[in-house]
Amino acid sequence: MRYIAIDVGSTFLKAGQLDVQNLAITHMESIRMPEPLPNENPLRKEWNAIQLLELMKGLIDRQLASCPGCKGIWITTQMHGFIITDEYGVADTPYISWQDERGLEYADKLGTSYFSALMDRVGEKAWRRTGLWEKPGVAAVGLFHMLQQADLGLEIKRERQGKACAASMNDIQTLDSKRLCTLGGYLIQSLTGSHVCHITNAAPTGLVDVRAGKWDKDIVSAVGCQALQFPRIVVGIDSVGHYHSRWGGVPVYPDIGDHQASVLGSLADAKNEAIVNMGTAGWISRVSDAYRIGEWELRPYFEGRYLPTITKLPGGRNMAVLVRFIADVGQSIYGITLTEDTLWERLLAEADSFSQKFLAGERQAGKGQLHVHVGFYGGQTGTDSGAIDCINGDNLQVGGLFAAAMEEIAAIYERNLYVLATAGEAIRRITFSGGVMMKNAFLRDAIAKAVGIEAVMAPERDEVFLGLLRLALVSEGLYASVEETREVLLQKLHANNKGA
Template identity: 90%
Template sequence: MRYIAIDVGSTFLKAAQLDVQYLAITNMESIRMPEPLPNENPLVKEWNAIQLLELMQGLIDRQLASCPGCKGIWISTQMHGFIITDEYGVAVTPYISWQDERGLEYADKLGSSYFSALMERVGEEAWRRTGLWEKPGVAAVGLFHMLQQADSGMEIEWEGQGTACPVSMNDIQTLGSKRLCTLGGYLIQSLTGSHVCHFTNAAPTGLVDVRAGEWDIDIVRAVGCQALQFPRIVVGTDIVGHYHSRWGAIPVYPDIGDHQASVLGSLADATNEAIVNMGTAGWISRVSDAYHIGEWELRPYFEGSYLPTITKLPGGRNMAVLVRFIADVGQSIYGTALTEDTLWERLLAEADRAAQYFKTGKGQSSNGQLHVHVGFYGKQTVADKGAIDNIDSDNLQVGGLFAAAMEEIAAIYERNLYVLATAGEAIEQITFTGGVIMKNAFLRDAIAKAVGIEAVMAPACDEVFHGLLRLALVSEGLYASVHETREVLLQAIL
């Protein structure tokens, strides 16, 4: 009684088998996400869609070879991005990811950036229906940018997409025969021929009324993409098609947003816990039964509930800026290169040593402790600049640098957790998830101390797979709802 699960993140593509009988995750495989296609514009982040499809299908086929009698395929992917295919499911654009910010380019004919022009066309009231913050890395903005450039007669060639795929921007002008796909929907279309996507992946495109669970025609018209063929939105988790493989016809389930799968797999209590996730980037979230707009994004969850969520928080990539600097010093000045794991281990040890030193008061210089502003990436939440200040002749040391950076990150999470607390009942516990925070005890302790409430680790790693396992248990008919699966998984893991 095993299912195959695919998790397509920003850094890794992973596969595993979900054993619904023994409540186990087995046969895990992981490969790195390919590099984005080369582009002179730093705002553009595109991936070869055909290459991604081959990698995803390769993971599935290798898992099927060792999973006799496979009950089905579950898919979870990164959100916000999109691919346009022809009527046969062949990609005619690269995969445009959530990291793409081409909408920030200035457009002479619009008198503003593409992003600002679209937000003005949509209007605040309509955009609020999406549940999203105004941000450039969503499909609605990328599509608007493409269509505006096509209308201007600009012909942009995409390199590296493959000879089997048309690459001219002019192809976008013939929209009637083209299909909009989420990343997971693109894989489902290739496996089954079905043009569908799950609600949790449709909503992050910025083209959906999150309360109605439908494509928002007003926003679609504002973008100008109404001639596209839109996928059918699936709200539940019923089978959407079959993959006719050499191992037989394998049921395929809808693509689940990696955020929702991660929250589900954290096994946090739905009423009074906040989930703090830190991977490449960071977010905090909680579950709510109410449709309540506030100072957060409101994302669809399962069984009619929502996830008030604060996104674009500092994460692993912020700390990586400092790590790369230290690595460069070691390599260029001393001719020494350490593995990434060894370098992190030593830096965290130095940060801990520095923190202990400051606690004694011995490390307090006349200028006080070093201060690191970690906003090294644009438009992060409450992290709008990158700088190191409060430097004097005594306090600029490696350990103090990293301790100060992590304490700044902890303060940012503290402020945003207070905001999230107003979205429901009082938050009584924090559950940590995500690869970066799981490996960083210093940062976990700093956040817990700043907030002043109990904080625990998610009981299992690979929370996306555990979230998909909970869905598989319901699909198998063993439980009536995902809520019922929490206690049984907690008992199995602990």
């Protein structure tokens, strides 16, 4: 009994098969996410929605060809973004992602940025119901920007049938025939005709009352998009329709937020573990049985639980700034080009060597260590500037630079883990997940040492697929809850490791 799983991330689109009998993930396939549409405005991050749809359906069809009797299709996607389609499910806009910050643009008629104007309209009390921090990269802000620009008679470019064309936003303003879709919901609509989305992907739009599990009428009204057709929010994990493919009808399951799938796939203990994930950006999270408001985002999870989460932490893109600098030196000065993996491997080795030789001695002597402020991107949690200081005659070396940057990132995560500890029982262990953490033992050790508690790596590199496997096991009726699947998967992985 096998299911197909598809993961649409920020860097890669991946697919695989979930073998619920053998508790295995097989037939993995990965393609790189296309480049965003060209735009002179650096705040705009849009992707050709039809191109993305073709890539996603292509992955599914290739998997179906090698999965006879497929039991269903599971989907997990990046969150916060949106697409507007017509009543037939054809994209009227590009996919506008979480990386899009058009809301920060200044609006003359509002006397402030679109983002600030919307937050003022919504008010702090109402926005708290979304469980989100105030941030520009959510669908609510992008929609508000679009509709405000419609009032000004401006034009945007949209993608229809793969061809760019100019369309007045006044056309989009006839919203009663338009549908709001999450990225996963857009795929489901194309596959099944059902206009739905899962609560884990609906909530990140900033248009949902998380506790009620419903679209928030007050926020929708403040945005001005109440005439849109909103998808039905699904809270459970039952199938939402069928994909009538050349291999027959295949059940399709609701789109799961990649964050929730990752937490589930980490196999962390729901009571006293924190998950530290680092990919392009970083986040830390834990599971809570209670609806607790605090210095964190509060995201819906499974079976009535929530995820207190601290987001926008430094991640792989912060370290990549330094990697690109070293790569540029090698290419410009020495005419040497190294692959990204080779360069990372050498830089981490240099950081480890420098740390062993110099950092311990500098600490013992009370010398000022090289300090790298890693805030190379605006609006990140725990850091607000990018700089290198405390340079002395010994520490400005490649290894010193990278060791100092990772020590700084570890300190940022340590401070925020202490904040997250107040959201429930004491945190007794850390589980690391994400591609950057998988590759970067130096950073894992630095965070674990800073926090001073046990730390382990998630058992699977692509943990979102393990999370979807847990959901498939429950959907198949083999287990009553996702909690029951944790122990059996841990035993299976332990047996596999012992056998290897």
